[in-house]
Amino acid sequence: xxxxxxxxxxxxxxxxxxxxxxxxxxxxxxxxxxxxxxxxxxxxxxxxxxxxxxxxxxxxxxxxxxxxxxxxxxxxxxxxxxxxxxxxxxxxxxxxxxxxxxxxxxxxxxxxxxxxxxxxxxxxxxxxxxxxxxxxxxxxxxxxxxxxxxxxxxxxxxxxxxxxxxxxxxxxxxxxxxxxxxxxxxxxxxxxxxxxxxxxxxxxxxxxxxxxxxxxxxxxxxxxxxxxxxxxxxxxxxxxxxxxxxxxxxxxxxxxxxxxxxxxxxxxxxxxxxxxxxxxxxxxxxxxxxxxxxxxxxxxxxxxxxxxxxxxxxxxxxxxxxxxxxxxxxxxxxxxxxxxxxxxxxxxxxxxxxxx
Amino acid sequence: xxxxxxxxxxxxxxxxxxxxxxxxxxxxxxxxxxxxxxxxxxxxxxxxxxxxxxxxxxxxxxxxxxxxxxxxxxxxxxxxxxxxxxxxxxxxxxxxxxxxxxxxxxxxxxxxxxxxxxxxxxxxxxxxxxxxxxxxxxxxxxxxxxxxxxxxxxxxxxxxxxxxxxxxxxxxxxxxxxxxxxxxxxxxxxxxxxxxxxxxxxxxxxxxxxxxxxxxxxxxxxxxxxxxxxxxxxxxxxxxxxxxxxxxxxxxxxxxxxxxxxxxxxxxxxxxxxxxxxxxxxxxxxxxxxxxxxx
Amino acid sequence: xxxxxxxxxxxxxxxxxxxxxxxxxxxxxxxxxxxxxxxxxxxxxxxxxxxxxxxxxxxxxxxxxxxxxxxxxxxxxxxxxxxxxxxxxxxxxxxxxxxxxxxxxxxxxxxxxxxxxxxxxxxxxxxxxxxxxxxxxxxxxxxxxxxxxxxxxxxxxxxxxxxxxxxxxxxxxxxxxxxxxxxxxxxxxxxxxxxxxxxxxxxxxxxxxxxxxxxxxxxxxxxxxxxxxxxxxxxxxxxxxxxxxxxxxxxxxxxxxxxx
Numbered sequence: 022x023x024x025x026x027x028x029x030x031x032x033x034x035x036x037x038x039x040x041x042x043x044x045x046x047x048x049x050x051x052x053x054x055x056x057x058x059x060x061x062x063x064x065x066x067x068x069x070x071x072x073x074x075x076x077x078x079x080x081x082x083x084x085x086x087x088x089x090x091x092x093x094x095x096x097x098x099x100x101x102x103x104x105x106x107x108x109x110x111x112x113x114x115x116x117x118x119x120x121x122x123x124x125x126x127x128x129x130x131x132x133x134x135x136x137x138x139x140x141x142x143x144x145x146x147x148x149x150x151x152x153x154x155x156x157x158x159x160x161x162x163x164x165x166x167x168x169x170x171x172x173x174x175x176x177x178x179x180x181x182x183x184x185x186x187x188x189x190x191x192x193x194x195x196x197x198x199x200x201x202x203x204x205x206x207x208x209x210x211x212x213x214x215x216x217x218x219x220x221x222x223x224x225x226x227x228x229x230x231x232x233x234x235x236x237x238x239x240x241x242x243x244x245x246x247x248x249x250x251x252x253x254x255x256x257x258x259x260x261x262x263x264x265x266x267x268x269x270x271x272x273x274x275x276x277x278x279x280x281x282x283x284x285x286x287x288x289x290x291x292x293x294x295x296x297x298x299x300x301x302x303x304x305x306x307x308x309x310x311x312x313x314x315x316x317x318x319x320x321x322x323x324x325x326x327x328x329x330x331x332x333x334x335x336x337x338x339x340x341x342x343x344x345x346x347x348x349x350x351x352x353x354x355x356x357x358x359x360x361x362x363x364x365x366x367x368x369x370x371x372x373x374x375x376x377x
Numbered sequence: 378x379x380x381x382x383x384x385x386x387x388x389x390x391x392x393x394x395x396x397x398x399x400x401x402x403x404x405x406x407x408x409x410x411x412x413x414x415x416x417x418x419x420x421x422x423x424x425x426x427x428x429x430x431x432x433x434x435x436x437x438x439x440x441x442x443x444x445x446x447x448x449x450x451x452x453x454x455x456x457x458x459x460x461x462x463x464x465x466x467x468x469x470x471x472x473x474x475x476x477x478x479x480x481x482x483x484x485x486x487x488x489x490x491x492x493x494x495x496x497x498x499x500x501x502x503x504x505x506x507x508x509x510x511x512x513x514x515x516x517x518x519x520x521x522x523x524x525x526x527x528x529x530x531x532x533x534x535x536x537x538x539x540x541x542x543x544x545x546x547x548x549x550x551x552x553x554x555x556x557x558x559x560x561x562x563x564x565x566x567x568x569x570x571x572x573x574x575x576x577x578x579x580x581x582x583x584x585x586x587x588x589x590x591x592x593x594x595x596x597x598x599x600x601x602x603x604x605x606x607x608x609x610x611x612x613x614x615x616x617x618x619x620x621x622x623x624x625x626x627x628x629x630x631x632x633x634x635x636x637x638x639x640x641x642x643x644x645x646x647x648x649x650x651x652x653x654x655x656x657x658x659x660x661x662x663x664x665x666x667x668x669x670x671x672x
Numbered sequence: 673x674x675x676x677x678x679x680x681x682x683x684x685x686x687x688x689x690x691x692x693x694x695x696x697x698x699x700x701x702x703x704x705x706x707x708x709x710x711x712x713x714x715x716x717x718x719x720x721x722x723x724x725x726x727x728x729x730x731x732x733x734x735x736x737x738x739x740x741x742x743x744x745x746x747x748x749x750x751x752x753x754x755x756x757x758x759x760x761x762x763x764x765x766x767x768x769x770x771x772x773x774x775x776x777x778x779x780x781x782x783x784x785x786x787x788x789x790x791x792x793x794x795x796x797x798x799x800x801x802x803x804x805x806x807x808x809x810x811x812x813x814x815x816x817x818x819x820x821x822x823x824x825x826x827x828x829x830x831x832x833x834x835x836x837x838x839x840x841x842x843x844x845x846x847x848x849x850x851x852x853x854x855x856x857x858x859x860x861x862x863x864x865x866x867x868x869x870x871x872x873x874x875x876x877x878x879x880x881x882x883x884x885x886x887x888x889x890x891x892x893x894x895x896x897x898x899x900x901x902x903x904x905x906x907x908x909x910x911x912x913x914x915x916x917x918x919x920x921x922x923x924x925x926x927x928x929x930x931x932x
Contacts (some may be wrong), residue, residue, distance in 0.1 A: 091471060138653070141660050144470070145412055149611055150656060152604065153649030160646035164639070172642075209788060216787030216794070217780045224763045224774045231761035234723060236749035236778035236841065245784070275600065279478055286475050315490055322482025325475055326459050333472040344819045345769050350799030355806060362806075366816035 031342040038343050052200045056193040065190045066264075071297075071304045072199035073261045078284035078296030079210050080253030085282075086291035087219060088246040089226030090139060091148045094155030095281045098251045100162060100273035102128045102258020107175040107268055108168065117181035117263060124259030125252045132251020136244035155278055162270040174269025178262055195264050202260055206253055207293045213249065215346075222246050223291075287328065289338025298337050379515050384633040390521035390590070392629020393528035397583035398606035399613070399621040400535060401452075401576025407552040407616030408572055410470065414477040415455055416580060417603020418484035421596055423448040423581025424501065424588045425488055431502045441585050445578045452577025453570050455480050461566065481599075488596035496596060504589025520590040527586055531579060536618050544571055552616055601645050605632070608648040612655045614665030623663060627651060676701045676876060677722075677753075677845055682731030684717055684900075691717045693900040694731075699845065704867065704877045706887040708911075709897035710921060715880045716758055718897070719847050723755050724748045735845065749778050754843035756834040758850050758880070764823035768814060768833050769805060771822055775840025776801040808836045812866055827854040832863075839870070846870070849880045864890050884921065888912060896920065 037044065060068070077099060084090050102124040109120040135154055139147050162169045169175070180189045181198065188194025213219045221242045224232040233239050262268050280303060288299025310317050328336075344364075347355075352362040398420055405413045423444050430440035459476050489496040507519035539545040550558040551568045559565050587602070588594050605628060613624025628648045636644040655663065677699040684692040692714040699705045707715050720726045722733060724745040733740040738751055754775070763771050780801070786794040809815040812832050822830060831851055838846050848867070852860035867877055867890060881887045887894060887908070894911045896904040898920040904911055911917055 085471070091474070138657055142656060145406070145410060146611070146656065146660065148412065148474075149607070150653055153608065153646075153652050156604070156646040156649045157653070160642055163642040212788050212790065213784075216784075216798070217777060217782065218784055218787060220766070220770055220774050221777060223766055223770075227763035227765055228761050230725075231757070231763065232774070233745050234725070234749070234755065234757075234761070235774050235837065236746045237774070238746055275604065283475070283478075286471065290471075315486070315496075318486040319483055319490075322479040322486065325479030325482065329468070329472040329476045329479070330459075330462055330466075333468055340765070340821050345767055347802060348795060348799050350795055351802040351806075354799060354803035358803075358807070364816050364818050365810050 027339055030337075030339055034341065034343060048200070048204065052197050055196050055200070058193060060193060060196070062190055065193070065196060067304055067308060068196055069190075069199055069264050071300045072196075072203050073257055073264070074281065074284050074300035074304060075203055075297045076206050076257035076260070077254055077281045078288060078300055079206050079293060080250050080257060081281050081285050082250075082291065082293075082296055083210065083213070083222075083246055083253065084250040085285055087214065087222035087226065088243060090243065090246065091144075092151040092250070092278075093148045093275075093282065094151035094153070094158075094278050095250075095254055096273040096275070096277035097151075097155035097158035098128050098132060098254035099258045099261070099277065099281070100155075100158050100270070101131055102255030103262040103268050103273070104162060104169060104175065104258075105255070106259035107178050107262040110179055110263075111175055111177060112168075117179070121256060121259040125256040128255025128258065129248045129252035132247045132249075132254075133244060135251070136247030139243050139247065140240045152275070152278070155273070155275065159270045159273055162273075169270075172270065174267050174272075175262075176267040178266060178268070181263055190264070199260065199264075202256065203297070206256070207297075210253075210293055218242065218245065283325065285335075287325075287335055289335030292335070292338055295335050295337040299335070302336075379513060380637060381634070383515055384637040385630055386515075386517060387521065388630030388633035389626060390525045390629070391587070391633065392609075392626035393525045393532070393622070394583045394587045394625075395602075395606045395609045395629050396532060396622045396625030397528050397579045397586070398603065399610035399625050400532070400618065401580050402603075402607045403610040403613075403615050403617070403621050404539075404548070404572045404576055406610065408548065408555075408569060409460075409473070411460075411473050411477070412607065413576075414474065414603070415480035415484065416452075416477075416576065416607075417599030417601075418481040418488075419448055419452050419455075419577050419599070420580040420584045420603060420606075421488060421594070421599035422451055422484055422584075423577070424584030424594050424598075425494055425596070426581065427585045427588075428494075428499060428501055428594060437502060437504075441582065444585065445581045448581035448584075449574040449578035451484075452573040452580075456570060456573040461569075485596050485599065494596065498593050498595045501588040501592050501594045503592050504586065518590070524586040524590055527582070531582060532618065532622055535575070535579065538575070539618055544568070548572060605645065605648040608652040611662055612652055614662030617662075617664045620662060620664035676736060677878070678732070678734045679722070680732045682718075682721060682733060683729045684714075684721055684726055685729040691900050692721065692897075695897070695900075695902050697895050697902065697905070699876060699878055701844075701876055702871065702874065703892045704871050704879065704890055706879045706881055706891040706894045707897060708881050708884055708887060708894060711882065712899075713897040713920075714900040715897055716849055717900075719755055719849055719880065722748075722847065723753060746778070749841055749843070752842065752844035753847065754838040754841040754845075755847035756831070756838050756849050756851060758853070760827075760830050760834060762822045762830055762834055762837070764821070766822060767818065768820050768822060768825070769802070769809070769818040771833055772805045772808060772836045772840050773801060775837040776805065777841075779842050805836075805840055808839050811869070812836050813862075828856070828859045831855065835866075839875070843875070845876045845878065847878045847880075850882060851879070852881070852886055860886065884912075884917075 077095065081092060081095050084092050105124040105127045106120045109115040109123055110117060135151065138150050142150060163171050180187055186194065188198055221232065221237045224235065224237060225239055225242055229239055284296060284299035284303055287302060289295025306321065307317060310320065313320055347362055355362040401416050402413060405411060426444035426447050427440045430443050431437055435443065459480055460473060463472055463476060488494050503520060504523050505518050505520040506523065509516050509518040539548060547563045547568045550563055551565055555565055609624035609628040610621050612627055613620025628651060631651050632644050632647040635647040675698055679698065680696045681694050682692060683690060683694055695718060707718060709715055721728045722740065724743055728741060735751060735753060740748060763774065780797065782794045782797050806815060806818065809818055812835060814829065814832050814836060817825060817829060822833060831854065835848065835851060852863055855863060871877055879887060891908055894906065894908055895902060896911060896917050903916050903920055904914045
């Protein structure tokens with residue numbers, strides 16, 4: 022049963038891989054079309070939230086999916102990103118684009134600080150510290166009234182302006198911005214994954230000691246993945262704040278951390294496709310299951326339990342059956358060596374071991 | 378000055394009750410290396426069961442006893458139905474974690490159903506049975522004294538169970554080395570079940586004591602208090618019972634002083650401020666055993 | 673003198689137990705040297721000391737004149753010592769080719785921004801490393817599996833991947849911890865041939881082996897360890913006839929101590 026579903030998924034994967042440039046073109050085309058579509062406000066809000074949570078998922082994915090560090094406090098980073106952007110805009114009148122970058126940078130710096138204890142604490146203890154970090158962030162937001170307006174939150178956040186065009190919910194501008202940001206974050210995540218640093222992250226996740234013995238500076242890479250994860254989450258927060266008129270400390274509590282975590286887990290740990298899918302499912306779930314009324318969250322809980330039992334790798338998480346991508350340069354080197362770049366079977370050996 | 382002494386006394390009473398919840402986290406974490414996020418919801422369940430049976434005119438003490446048994450059973454069932462299959466499969470830690478989050482969602486939201494108790498706050502029977510004592514301009518309510526004394530007695534019983542009984546010995550064996558314990562004939566699954574039962578039962582008592590003092594309950598109250606109690610367990614050192622007591626007291630007193638002088642926003646996060654400071658100084662908590670890393 | 677690998681009087685104390693006691697040995701460039709002994713003799717401990725897993729209690733170790741004692745594992749890999757593990761420590765959720773690419777980590781010069789922006793420097797270096805890794809996989813007969821995930825491979829193949837990963841670090845000295853364990857006779861025969869080839873290409877090998885017969889015809893020299901102490905050293909022939917070694921092995925069978 023499970024094997025069969027995997028075969029179907031990998032068939033879909035190979036089709037997607039074949040037409041990946043087509044999908045990219047369609048994606049870009051979508052950005053162009055969106056402003057001309059007449060999207061209702063309620064729908065626009067859901068679409069934007071899917072994008073925000075896809076980005077949040079991608080941010081947390083760097084930490085959990087790549088490096089294997091479980092954060093239960095990503096709402097804290099999310100809050101820092103959102104508040105930085107909102108406060109810079111409303112209090113200092115900083116331009117949105119600058120404020121967005123500042124959100125990412127400041128959140129990344131906080132990520133660096135939170136990464137420091139990760140060197141001394143292992144596994145679950147680190148998760149607890151991140152959980153506490155989020156509680157403390159919301160406390161500071163409530164308490165530091167002179168800057169954050171405390172429980173009242175930040176109001177009247179202005180929408181971004183792009184070359185004289187105001188991007189808002191009605192003209193589809195915010196959706197286009199969301200699509201652009203998701204694309205950048207997604208492509209960057211993939212670029213990181215398929216590089217020296219990405220391999221180091223995944224090696225640490227699989228076997229920390231072996232990674233250490235292969236010359237990987239484990240502590241440096243752990244902090245680095247905290248920084249990258251926080252940066253992405255901060256950007257998502259900065260974007261989120263301009264899609265709302267106001268933000269308040271209560272929007273960034275433990276439940277939000279768990280929601281971000283659920284996106285990553287349900288979508289498929291370590292994958293980008295999974296983040297988008299997970300975000301879509303979790304944002305649409307309350308809408309689609311509106312008829313369940315107050316039973317919705319009981320069902321949600323049950324789904325989490327069932328899923329962990331029968332498909333813990335996430336709905337779209339599976340080991341790729343596509344061959345490892347060799348760059349043109351690699352092939353050139355191999356072929357110049359008088360050979361082929363195709364995998365060579367050893368003499369007298371047959372394909373052994375089945376893919377999982 | 379009396380405000381300070383008042384918040385310390387308040388903190389000590391609350392802290393002892395936190396210790397009762399913390400024990401559940403501590404024992405489970407010690408054995409399974411798992412943060413049981415459903416524990417807070419079991420605490421809420423326990424409080425609601427007391428509320429239910431008191432409303433059914435069962436009397437306060439019998440209501441507590443029934444609630445303790447039901448909560449213990451709920452915790453036990455949760456492990457049997459949701460966690461044991463994962464252990465058989467050898468799942469990743471994160472699968473356990475999300476499962477307990479799922480269980481917590483289910484329990485909390487079933488409690489909030491209109492047909493069950495509803496999501497609004499309810500009045501909880503007071504445990505302020507003997508009025509209050511006045512010393513100078515300091516008032517100590519009898520509910521606080523009851524909370525402290527009852528929690529203390531229970532912690533002593535629990536210490537006895539863990540240190541002196543055969544089941545306690547098995548628990549410690551499984552905590553230190555599950556595989557070795559199994560090899561010498563300890564029934565690991567039974568130990569785990571017992572641990573969950575014990576944790577659920579003590580959380581229910583804490584639910585009666587704490588809410589008897591605050592006199593109000595809501596289905597979602599378990600989350601915050603659960604996180605605080607977990608912080609207390611880690612501050613004291615996981616797997617150490619007296620650690621839970623000290624952790625509970627530190628967190629309880631810390632939050633009451635913080636609430637008194639810095640405002641109510643600081644009350645709940647204080648537990649985590651303390652937690653992070655302690656973990657940075659002592660990565661295994663105040664009384665935690667030193668972790669052994671194997672190569 | 674400062675030779676290739678020089679180890680003198682090293683000691684590793686765990687509490688009251690000396691797992692390795694006063695071991696002195698050396699490995700010259702281009703040699704295949706074996707470290708043998710019964711289970712629990714302290715062979716793996718010596719590897720852990722050489723590669724910086726443990727801080728040694730006393731003694732001196734140096735590699736090409738550089739003091740190993742104060743080095744962290746990362747630096748030891750950088751100066752050219754790499755190892756495999758007795759109980760396989762691969763990265764199970766990564767592909768074979770990615771596992772071996774992790775070996776090139778210490779030789780990678782491009783930085784994070786290069787990889788994010790896919791600069792020419794990134795592309796060139798990544799291509800060179802990947803091509804080299806594929807060549808290593810070919811030489812050990814594992815190229816056909818390069819796309820597989822390690823957790824789907826049979827045990828013997830996983831051992832080969834681990835050796836390939838050690839080679840990919842550009843090590844001059846490769847420490848192999850029971851490389852033939854879990855292989856069938858034909859596979860281990862093939863492996864021994866591969867180890868010889870490595871030596872011919874200029875690598876130096878230090879080999880741990882439990883089974884004496886395996887190492888007899890491959891080693892240039894052999895050290896024998898028992899209960900943490902060096903009890904014999906010499907050419908294979910000398911070791912085979914050494915009464916102390918024979919006693920250690922027969923005695924070792926009866927005691928059957930296992931702590932590594």
